[in-house]
Every structure is written in structure tokens, then in C-alpha cells.
Amino acid sequence: MIQAVWIITETGQCIFSHKYITLDIDDQLISGLLMAFDAFSSESGIGGVQQIGGEDNQFVYGSSGKLLVAALADRRDSEDLVEKLMGKIAERFHEKYASYVHDLTFVDLNVFNGFENDIDQILFRKAYNRGAGSTIFGTIISLALTVGIFLVLNEYIMYASFLIFLAFIPGLFIGALIAGKSSYGIISSLITMLPIIGYIAYLMVDIGNTQGTPIESTINSIFLMAVTYITIALLCGMLGGGIIDRRRLFPLDKHTQSAVVIPQAVVLPGQEQTTSQEVYSAAEAAFQSSEYFAEEPPQDLPPDSSPELPQQPPPPEPYEQKDEWDQN
Incomplete structure (x- = not known):
């Protein structure tokens, strides 16, 4: 701010x-x-x-x-x-x-x-207020949208696998916008993506066991899927949060x-005459409030309390030169 x-x-x-x-x-x-x-x-x-x-x-x-x-x-x-x-x-x-x-x-x-x-x-x-509250709220909205879109497109994903990206991107992007910062958006997107990755990995393992797919092949597929989804989450988090970073201020x-x-x-030039009296009044008030006037001389001192000054000899009389007429 x-x-x-x-x-x-x-x-x-x-x-x-x-x-x-x-x-x-x-x-x-x-x-x-x-x-x-x-x-x-x-x-x-x-x-x-x-x-x-x-x-x-x-x-x-x-x-x-x-x-x-x-x-x-x-x-x-x-x-x-x-x-x-x-x-x-x-x-x-x-x-x-x-x-x-x-x-x-x-x-x-x-x-x-x-x-x-x-x-x-x-x-x-x-x-725009950003922090833990906005990150949690963005994560909840992101999860709700992602799961909802995924359920709607689930029947069509079997025929067009690229639709699965459409199921993830809107929810992750909106969640990052609500989070309000690039780092907060990344956190929100990753939290949203983790349960989805776990659910899809479970389905891949179940399908692999049913079809007799080697475990090494299933692990490789899960790894590639996880890397792809995490990359999507990072991009959505940075883009969504970055938009708010560039358009909104942090609060106080x-x-x-x-x-x-x-x-x-x-x-300002031309205002010196109007302010001279104010400057004089301020200077006079500061002078009167100085320490010199703040301290008062002590009262009721005994007569012999002050030290006596040494007496100085009287000054010599001026020498008067006489001329010869005075000598006569």
C-alpha cells in the first residue's frame, strides 16, 4: 500500500x-x-x-x-x-x-x-488483502471448480484426452487470482493438484493391474502425469497471482x-511578508521558553552564603606633569 x-x-x-x-x-x-x-x-x-x-x-x-x-x-x-x-x-x-x-x-x-x-x-x-486467508479461500474455490469441471468432462475425456487440461486450467487460474500473489497462487495450485494427482495415479495403478501392465511402465506413466500436472499448476499459479501483483496494492x-x-x-516567493510575523512570534516564544528564563534564582539565601570577592587596590592617581611656570 x-x-x-x-x-x-x-x-x-x-x-x-x-x-x-x-x-x-x-x-x-x-x-x-x-x-x-x-x-x-x-x-x-x-x-x-x-x-x-x-x-x-x-x-x-x-x-x-x-x-x-x-x-x-x-x-x-x-x-x-x-x-x-x-x-x-x-x-x-x-x-x-x-x-x-x-x-x-x-x-x-x-x-x-x-x-x-x-x-x-x-x-x-x-x-487487495493477501495472505493465508486469501490462499485458503483460493484453494477451496480452485478445488471446487476443478472437480466440478472434471466431472462434467469425464465422459468426453475418454475420447479426447486433451480435455483434461481444460478441466484443470480454469480452476487453478481462478484460485491463483483469489490468492492474490504469484507465490500464493503457486501454493494454492499445488494444493489443488495434489489430490487430483493422487486420484488419477490410483486409477492408473488399478487399470494397470487389471490389464497386466508391468509395474515399471505404470510408474513411468504416473511420473510423467505428475510432472505434467505440476507444471500446469505452477504456470497457472504464477500467471494468476502475477496479474493481481501488477494490478493491486498490498494493504497497510x-x-x-x-x-x-x-x-x-x-x-514561497511572494509570501515572505505574510509569514514574517509568524516567524517572529515563533522565535519570541522559543526564546522565552529557553533554559535561561526557565531557571529562577534561588530565594532566601543566607547573607554570608555568597563568596566575597577579593578587594582590589585603588587605581593610582593620574600623573600630572607640571611645566616650568608652575615650578616657579
């Missing part, structure tokens, strides 16, 4: 941010970092860097006109999907605030309040109350 979104001007100033988790880092520091990476990649000729990866999260960003839209996303989320969502957010921002985006010099940042609702509408519909691990964070200490 995308955990935070920043909208940054071409001058590197963050004009809007929307966060779903608590971040201790300042918005302006993030905007400066991303603008520095973007400028470095452009000047060095390596192309525009669109992703900065970390161990658990990643920064994904892209330019749209005069704005740069960046997101802090889950490392498991598809980079292409996050870039597309950032493009949608930028397009919505341009449509809603077209008159302000044209010239951001004298814009009050409070006009962008309420855009977090647009971001929620874009992102929340793309989130820790659900916290979302909050709109209006960037602080942002002074």
Missing part, C-alpha cells in the same frame, strides 16, 4: 502531503532529496531515476508538468502500478487546481485542503488514522 504522497513544485518545495502512517522525517527534506536525485540523474545522463528502493519500502516518483508527485510505497508493490497511480493523482490535481498550478507564487497552501479525499478514492480501490500492515499534513515552514 502507498503509505504517503507528496506533491512537489519544480523549485523543490512541497506544497501538499498526505500520510497514512506516522513519519518523523520533514516534508521539505524529502522533497529536497528527491529533487536532488532527479537533477543528478538528468545531468549525469543516466536518465530519470523513478525509484529509490529500500529494505521494506520504496520511493517512487514521476514528473507531471510543473509538479513532481512522489510516493512512499510498500516494497512488495509493483513499481509500474505505483507510477500509474501517481500519474492519476497528478492528473486529478491538475484538473482540480488548474487555476493555481499555473502560477504557484502567491498561492495559499490551505486551498489544497480536501485533496486527500481524491487520493483515498484512487488508492483504496486498488488495495498497521492501520493508523490518516492525516493531512500541510507542509510547515514553506515560504
Whole structure:
């Protein structure tokens, strides 16, 4: 899931941010970092860097006109999907605030309040919860569909053996879609396929004993059948789960109350006069709350408690030079 979104001007100033988790880092520091990476990649000729990866999260960003839209996303989320969502957010921002985006010099940042609702509408519909629950549910659906289709096509499989693949593929693919991830889809498909492989192997052994087929030939047939069915399960699991990987975001691990964070200490050109009084008030409050005023001098001290300073000798009288008229 995308955990935070920043909208940054071409001058590197963050004009809007929307966060779903608590971040201790300042918005302006993030905007400066991303603008520095973007400028470095452009000047060095390596192309525009669109992703900065970390161990658990990643920064994904892209330019749209005069704005740069960046997101802090889950490392498991598809980079292409996050870039597309950032493009949608930028397009919505341009449509809603077209008159302000044209010239951001004298814009009050409070006009962008309420855009977090647009971001929620874009992102929340793309989130899909995946895990043990989705894998188990996908396995149940896959088993039900596979067994149902197999029973329907059972009479025709005797005449056209390729129909057995049609009996497996739809159920495995849908189960992987429900599982929601390539690895989860593979697990779901393999769990679905194991009882089917066991049932068909039992039928092959029974038919081989009835017809007097050598046991080595029966084992080889079972092995080839198992390899074929497992391969089908792996392909269906990867394809089905991969589709959801590319189209859906992972949900937030820790659900916290979302909050709109209006960037602080942002002074756009032309706004210096309107913010000077606020800066002076903040500085005065910080000065008055300093440790110098917080500590009060001790009260009711005894008269002899303070050490006496050593007495200094009186300064010498200035030397006055007399002329010869005074001597006479």
C-alpha cells in the first residue's frame, strides 16, 4: 500500500502531503532529496531515476508538468502500478487546481485542503488483502471448480484426452487470482493438484493391474502425469497471482488514522511578508521558553552564603606633569 504522497513544485518545495502512517522525517527534506536525485540523474545522463528502493519500502516518483508527485510505497508493490497511480493523482490535481498550478507564487497552501479525499478514492480501490486467508479461500474455490469441471468432462475425456487440461486450467487460474500473489497462487495450485494427482495415479495403478501392465511402465506413466500436472499448476499459479501483483496494492500492515499534513515552514516567493510575523512570534516564544528564563534564582539565601570577592587596590592617581611656570 502507498503509505504517503507528496506533491512537489519544480523549485523543490512541497506544497501538499498526505500520510497514512506516522513519519518523523520533514516534508521539505524529502522533497529536497528527491529533487536532488532527479537533477543528478538528468545531468549525469543516466536518465530519470523513478525509484529509490529500500529494505521494506520504496520511493517512487514521476514528473507531471510543473509538479513532481512522489510516493512512499510498500516494497512488495509493483513499481509500474505505483507510477500509474501517481500519474492519476497528478492528473486529478491538475484538473482540480488548474487555476493555481499555473502560477504557484502567491498561492495559499490551505486551498489544497480536501485533496486527500481524491487520493483515498484512487488508492483504496486498488488495495487487495493477501495472505493465508486469501490462499485458503483460493484453494477451496480452485478445488471446487476443478472437480466440478472434471466431472462434467469425464465422459468426453475418454475420447479426447486433451480435455483434461481444460478441466484443470480454469480452476487453478481462478484460485491463483483469489490468492492474490504469484507465490500464493503457486501454493494454492499445488494444493489443488495434489489430490487430483493422487486420484488419477490410483486409477492408473488399478487399470494397470487389471490389464497386466508391468509395474515399471505404470510408474513411468504416473511420473510423467505428475510432472505434467505440476507444471500446469505452477504456470497457472504464477500467471494468476502475477496479474493481481501488477494490478493491486498490498494493504497497510498497521492501520493508523490518516492525516493531512500541510507542509510547515514553506515560504514561497511572494509570501515572505505574510509569514514574517509568524516567524517572529515563533522565535519570541522559543526564546522565552529557553533554559535561561526557565531557571529562577534561588530565594532566601543566607547573607554570608555568597563568596566575597577579593578587594582590589585603588587605581593610582593620574600623573600630572607640571611645566616650568608652575615650578616657579
